[in-house]
Amino acid sequence: MPPVLDHATVFVAMIVLCAIILYYTFKTTAGKLPKLRTIAGLSAIDEAIGRATELGKPALFISGLSDIDNIQTLAALSILSYVAQKAAEYDTPIIMPNVYSVTMVTAQEVVREAHLRAGRPDTYRPDNIYYVSDEQFAFVAHTSGLMERERPAANFYMGSFFGESLILAETGNATGAIQIAGTAETAQIPFFVVACDYCLIGEELYAASAVLSQDPRQLGSIKAQDVVKLLIFAVMIIGCVSETFGAHFLMNWLGGS
Amino acid sequence: MNLQNLDRRIIFAVLLIAVASAFLFPRPLHIAVEPPVQMAYDTLNKLQPGDRVLMAFDYGPSTMPELQPAALAILRHCFQRKVKVVFFTLTNEGLPMIADALSQVAVPLDEKENVDYVNLGFKWGGLTGSSVIEGLGSNMQAVFPVTIKGTAYHDVPLLHDVKNFSDFKALISFSAGTPGINEYIQYANARYHIPIVGAVTKVTAPREFPFLNSGQLAGMCAGLVGGAEYEELIDHPGFGMSGLFALSIAHLVVLGCIVAANIIYFFGRRQSSR
Amino acid sequence: MLVDYFFPRTPVIHGTREIFLNWGRIAVTFAMILGLINLLFSNFKKVMLQSRGWIYNLILLVSFAVTFYFSVPYHTIVKDGAVTTLKGTDAGTVGFQIFMNVYTPLSATMFALVAFFIASVAFRAFRAKNIEALLLLLSAAVVMLGSVPLGDAWFAALHLDSVFGTHNLSWLSNFVQSVPMSAAQRAINLGVAIGMVSMSIKILGGIDRSYFGGE
Numbered sequence: 001m002p003p004v005l006d007h008a009t010v011f012v013a014m015i016v017l018c019a020i021i022l023y024y025t026f027k028t029t030a031g032k033l034p035k036l037r038t039i040a041g042l043s044a045i046d047e048a049i050g051r052a053t054e055l056g057k058p059a060l061f062i063s064g065l066s067d068i069d070n071i072q073t074l075a076a077l078s079i080l081s082y083v084a085q086k087a088a089e090y091d092t093p094i095i096m097p098n099v100y101s102v103t104m105v106t107a108q109e110v111v112r113e114a115h116l117r118a119g120r121p122d123t124y125r126p127d128n129i130y131y132v133s134d135e136q137f138a139f140v141a142h143t144s145g146l147m148e149r150e151r152p153a154a155n156f157y158m159g160s161f162f163g164e165s166l167i168l169a170e171t172g173n174a175t176g177a178i179q180i181a182g183t184a185e186t187a188q189i190p191f192f193v194v195a196c197d198y199c200l201i202g203e204e205l206y207a208a209s210a211v212l213s214q215d216p217r218q219l220g221s222i223k224a225q226d227v228v229k230l231l232i233f234a235v236m237i238i239g240c241v242s243e244t245f246g247a248h249f250l251m252n253w254l255g256g257s
Numbered sequence: 258m259n260l261q262n263l264d265r266r267i268i269f270a271v272l273l274i275a276v277a278s279a280f281l282f283p284r285p286l287h288i289a290v291e292p293p294v295q296m297a298y299d300t301l302n303k304l305q306p307g308d309r310v311l312m313a314f315d316y317g318p319s320t321m322p323e324l325q326p327a328a329l330a331i332l333r334h335c336f337q338r339k340v341k342v343v344f345f346t347l348t349n350e351g352l353p354m355i356a357d358a359l360s361q362v363a364v365p366l367d368e369k370e371n372v373d374y375v376n377l378g379f380k381w382g383g384l385t386g387s388s389v390i391e392g393l394g395s396n397m398q399a400v401f402p403v404t405i406k407g408t409a410y411h412d413v414p415l416l417h418d419v420k421n422f423s424d425f426k427a428l429i430s431f432s433a434g435t436p437g438i439n440e441y442i443q444y445a446n447a448r449y450h451i452p453i454v455g456a457v458t459k460v461t462a463p464r465e466f467p468f469l470n471s472g473q474l475a476g477m478c479a480g481l482v483g484g485a486e487y488e489e490l491i492d493h494p495g496f497g498m499s500g501l502f503a504l505s506i507a508h509l510v511v512l513g514c515i516v517a518a519n520i521i522y523f524f525g526r527r528q529s530s531r
Numbered sequence: 532m533l534v535d536y537f538f539p540r541t542p543v544i545h546g547t548r549e550i551f552l553n554w555g556r557i558a559v560t561f562a563m564i565l566g567l568i569n570l571l572f573s574n575f576k577k578v579m580l581q582s583r584g585w586i587y588n589l590i591l592l593v594s595f596a597v598t599f600y601f602s603v604p605y606h607t608i609v610k611d612g613a614v615t616t617l618k619g620t621d622a623g624t625v626g627f628q629i630f631m632n633v634y635t636p637l638s639a640t641m642f643a644l645v646a647f648f649i650a651s652v653a654f655r656a657f658r659a660k661n662i663e664a665l666l667l668l669l670s671a672a673v674v675m676l677g678s679v680p681l682g683d684a685w686f687a688a689l690h691l692d693s694v695f696g697t698h699n700l701s702w703l704s705n706f707v708q709s710v711p712m713s714a715a716q717r718a719i720n721l722g723v724a725i726g727m728v729s730m731s732i733k734i735l736g737g738i739d740r741s742y743f744g745g746e
Binding site for chain 2: 136186187
């Protein structure tokens with residue numbers, strides 16, 4: 001009889017991972033928040049919005065070139081919620097061109113709610129959050145032109161980016177904007193690191209919503225990620241030592257499907 | 258003029274003149290084949306006449322200069338070895354790329370459609386293409402009931418006994434992003450154990466080295482240089498080889514910018530410290 | 532979806548997954564129509580109000596109409612006495628010509644901008660202000676030169692190939708990419724993967740609702 005369960009190793013790892021994350025998420029209470037290191041890019045959001053306000057220019061937010069089903073887009077929208085609230089408090093417009101219409105609709109809702117929380121529902125402009133094109137370089141051409149025309153003072157690039165990342169970052173740099181980027185695409189991280197003022201690298205993008213909200217449960221999940229990493233390091237060390245001495249049990253178990 | 262804040266249009270002009278000159282006055286360059294490309298060649302060289310391979314053209318016009326040389330070279334190699342090729346794509350931009358490859362390679366070599374090759378066309382599989390890839394692994398006819406020209410699956414001689422990945426010796430992916438080679442490794446190789454050979458852009462190539470090292474990827478051509486190396490291996494120079502000199506010049510210009518910037522920076526620091 | 536990954540041979544689960552996937556495809560199709568309406572409406576509004584740069588909005592609307600007209604319908608052509616029906620994007624149609632002769636060069640041009648921007652970034656950002664910056668520019672120089680044949684030729688001309696035994700600059704470039712760069716990428720990928728799982732659990736569990744406007 002063929003096995004019912006495929007990828008047993010992955011299944012066990014997933015259960016263990018989820019259990020650790022859920023445990024620390026619900027264990028962390030308001031009284032004992034875990035200490036997180038400062039993420040420069042997130043600390044600079046207030047400075048960026050403040051600069052845009054002083055110059056009387058808008059802020060530009062791009063939530064990446066993937067659809068709403070990409071977790072990076074959801075992480076970007078979490079950051080948008082905070083950025084939009086700050087912008088609403090300072091009465092700074094946010095311009096947000098979108099690659100996908102579902103993301104556009106979600107972003108409109110996020111920004112509207114942010115304006116409501118800031119007590120400035122009258123300043124919400126749905127026309128500032130619009131759909132451009134599904135095509136990568138059509139979107140980039142529009143956004144580059146937008147940066148040259150509108151000259152936003154603060155640019156936020158959060159989410160999944162591909163070959164256009166350097167075009168956006170360099171165009172923004174040429175207009176003199178302060179730029180904060182964040183992506184988990186490893187191929188694009190170097191471009192953002194050299195071309196932007198601040199860059200959230202990899203998992204810092206996913207940790208952003210926890211850091212910005214300071215919600216105890218979300219902060220607990222960050223601690224859980226560190227515990228999982230320690231567990232993986234332990235497995236790696238055990239694996240290296242066991243392989244060195246000719247014991248292949250770990251490799252056989254992990255390498256099997 | 259403050260050289261440290263040099264107008265970037267000057268840099269653009271230098272690059273434009275250098276690369277244009279390289280195209281106008283080309284020089285042949287000898288190229289050494291790198292291990293990832295050699296691995297790809299060796300994998301496909303083991304194929305026997307009559308074997309079948311899948312070719313996924315998951316890139317568009319923007320990355321055509323980087324990927325088309327490898328695509329044409331690999332396709333030519335397959336036809337030279339009398340291997341049957343089944344084309345498909347997970348992105349709508351891939352359709353003209355397949356058409357272009359067929360017109361440049363299949364037509365001059367007098368390959369017969371539906372006998373030596375068949376184009377199944379485009380099928381959308383979501384962000385990762387997983388539904389299409391897993392469908393190809395279980396029941397290919399359900400995913401592509403007709404070819405791009407409207408011929409029914411069972412009427413194609415090349416496909417009449419083909420059910421899924423197990424009827425193919427390799428899957429060759431030409432990809433510029435997502436869905437692409439990582440998804441084929443994740444869904445096709447991990448689940449159905451079909452060997453994957455790839456061609457990717459130079460920027461995304463470092464991301465694939467871990468898969469090469471672990472054996473999940475059976476070979477890889479990176480960018481225009483990878484395509485040129487494959488052309489060298491099959492002894493059929495094409496756009497890859499002809500673009501090498503211009504590419505080299507462009508790299509030298511960028512390196513020159515780095516050197517110049519550092520010289521200007523250090524001289525500026527010495528002057529300001531005086 | 533997740534359950535099907537682990538139990539693929541269960542027809543009920545697999546069938547349910549297919550139903551959800553089909554629903555998703557249908558929803559995405561309607562979402563495209565929504566985006567299209569938004570695009571046309573916002574550009575039409577700017578043309579009617581003659582806002583700043585309205586001529587470009589008009590060009591967009593005209594381009595859209597022309598491409599739509601030639602790309603969407605089926606065309607019947609008679610060639611050598613045979614009647615053939617082509618889709619709007621098949622080779623030989625005007626839609627295909629628009630794609631190959633307008634969209635393709637434009638798309639390639641936009642991507643070509645990356646080369647120019649790399650040169651300007653290299654001039655602006657690759658300055659050896661500290662040890663990390665020095666390591667960055669040295670590894671960039673090695674990888675760039677090692678990626679092209681001229682690099683090996685220079686290495687040999689300067690008699691530097693004996694520094695690494697029988698290895699040349701392209702070997703060094705491959706080494707940098709396959710060893711330290713791969714190690715760093717694996718580390719980032721590991722963190723990203725764990726972060727993705729954690730974020731997914733928070734979203735599915737309703738712990739993090741900020742992505743749709745909640746606190």
